Amino acid sequence: MQFSSVPLPKKEQLPPAIRATLDQLPSLDIFLMLANVPASFHPYLQLVKSLYNDGKLNPRLRQLAILRQAHLLQSQYEWHQQVFLSKANGVKDQEIKAIKSENPVVSLGEEENFICQVSDELTLKAQLTDATFKELYERYSVEVGTELILCISYANMLGRFINATRIQIEKTNPLEGLSSPMGQK
Numbered sequence: 001m002q003f004s005s006v007p008l009p010k011k012e013q014l015p016p017a018i019r020a021t022l023d024q025l026p027s028l029d030i031f032l033m034l035a036n037v038p039a040s041f042h043p044y045l046q047l048v049k050s051l052y053n054d055g056k057l058n059p060r061l062r063q064l065a066i067l068r069q070a071h072l073l074q075s076q077y078e079w080h081q082q083v084f085l086s087k088a089n090g091v092k093d094q095e096i097k098a099i100k101s102e103n104p105v106v107s108l109g110e111e112e113n114f115i116c117q118v119s120d121e122l123t124l125k126a127q128l129t130d131a132t133f134k135e136l137y138e139r140y141s142v143e144v145g146t147e148l149i150l151c152i153s154y155a156n157m158l159g160r161f162i163n164a165t166r167i168q169i170e171k172t173n174p175l176e177g178l179s180s181p182m183g184q185k
Helices: 016-023 029-034 038-052 059-072 076-088 093-101 110-125 130-139 142-165
Strands: none
Touching: 016 038, 029 038, 029 076, 029 142, 038 059, 038 142, 059 076, 059 093, 059 110, 059 142, 076 093, 076 142, 110 130, 110 142, 130 142
């Protein structure tokens, strides 16, 4: 087999439950790509929903962390989609520019810089330094701090999956104006 990216499945060939779910989601190729692994499709969406729709972490801070890791992984597809979600969650253009151009991020507010630091450490070293770990749980509750770690870890998994399967950016922008990849405004 020779192809430049993992082929997306034909929607009509997918199991009915997956087709029904896809019909309720934004038309993103990442969802189709995940349908190549039917047993993981719905559990993956449950995790996404828990982080984007049901979590306690401030959505703007969540988006800063995800944008930072997408930049660090050079995941162009993820970066493209997350910019739309970030703007819908209150992230400003100058913050997006700083996340993409600074190493480390230092020009944002203290909390925003810290969120980027957490993302840097988890993305680049797969762990937190003792100082960052201590500060994380001094700033946030166990639930929120651990949710941030899970969120960045999830985004790292997604970025690596996107890069490895070579998903291409859609010609349309299905997430424009949405605050969640699950379709919420």
